[in-house]
Amino acid sequence: MQKIINTNCFRWIGVLLIVSACSTEPRVVEKSDVRVAETTRVYVVRQGWHTGFVIPSSIIQSRIPELASRFGNTPYLEFGWGDRAYYQTSDKTFGVTLRAVLWPTDTIVYTRAIPFEADLFFTGSKVETLCLEDRAFALLVSFIESSFYRDEKGEIIFSQDGLVEDSLFFKGTGEYYLFNTCNTWTARGLKSAGLAVSPAFKTQAGSVMRSLARNMPEISTDCEAQLAAAVNQHTIPNASLLAYPRR
Numbered sequence: 201m202q203k204i205i206n207t208n209c210f211r212w213i214g215v216l217l218i219v220s221a222c223s224t225e226p227r228v229v230e231k232s233d234v235r236v237a238e239t240t241r242v243y244v245v246r247q248g249w250h251t252g253f254v255i256p257s258s259i260i261q262s263r264i265p266e267l268a269s270r271f272g273n274t275p276y277l278e279f280g281w282g283d284r285a286y287y288q289t290s291d292k293t294f295g296v297t298l299r300a301v302l303w304p305t306d307t308i309v310y311t312r313a314i315p316f317e318a319d320l321f322f323t324g325s326k327v328e329t330l331c332l333e334d335r336a337f338a339l340l341v342s343f344i345e346s347s348f349y350r351d352e353k354g355e356i357i358f359s360q361d362g363l364v365e366d367s368l369f370f371k372g373t374g375e376y377y378l379f380n381t382c383n384t385w386t387a388r389g390l391k392s393a394g395l396a397v398s399p400a401f402k403t404q405a406g407s408v409m410r411s412l413a414r415n416m417p418e419i420s421t422d423c424e425a426q427l428a429a430a431v432n433q434h435t436i437p438n439a440s441l442l443a444y445p446r447r
Contacts, residue, residue, distance in 0.1 A: 226281070239331055243327050245278070251280075252281070257275060259337075261277075264345060277312065277313060278310070279311055281309055281347050281382055282308060307371075311370065313366040337393070347374075349371040356370050356371070378403065383408045
């Protein structure tokens with residue numbers, strides 16, 4: 201009997217490992233010769249159990265013109281990825297939550313216009329600031345771009361308006377499930393940018409932020425100057441005006 205139980209345990213462990221290796225889209229973007237102009241400041245934002253990115257808008261808007269037409273000249277865009285049904289509803293019932301976790305489901309990309317630096321905008325959230333060199337930032341942008349599903353014309357597909365002002369949802373690539381969550385997506389983006397962050401089992405926001413804290417790239421003098429200039433340029437807004445729903 202003990203032998204049968206042990207055999208079954210090993211079988212279940214094998215199934216879990218196989219499932220965790222499946223549906224890994226959007227995939228980590230490998231190093232390439234893609235380049236942009238300069239060192240770029242980006243942000244990883246934790247809101248509740250969810251993590252995502254805030255990046256300067258110009259490069260990705262040039263690659264996805266629909267974002268430029270919908271968001272105009274906003275200096276930053278926030279991006280998140282997750283289960284289509286759960287992410288797009290304010291009525292997060294137990295059934296919707298359970299389905300998102302247990303069954304592979306369709307995904308969505310959340311996009312929001314951010315008017316200034318994320319560490320000053322998201323005053324009630326955990327924000328980590330990264331200064332990425334040319335190639336690292338280009339690879340992160342490529343990863344985010346690959347998260348959008350495109351139709352036969354190569355255009356991204358609008359899904360619905362977001363739950364907060366200046367936000368929209370678009371059809372995503374890949375499937376969402378227990379081992380492929382919004383936080384796994386963030387970890388893949390960080391790995392794409394060259395950070396030593398493994399996406400494996402990064403299903404919770406805390407695991408992503410802890411791994412990021414252990415593997416933060418060294419801040420350059422140029423980046424420190426950028427951060428100081430950003431702080432001097434803005435006064436910290438009233439947090440009550442920037443209330444953001446926990447997702």
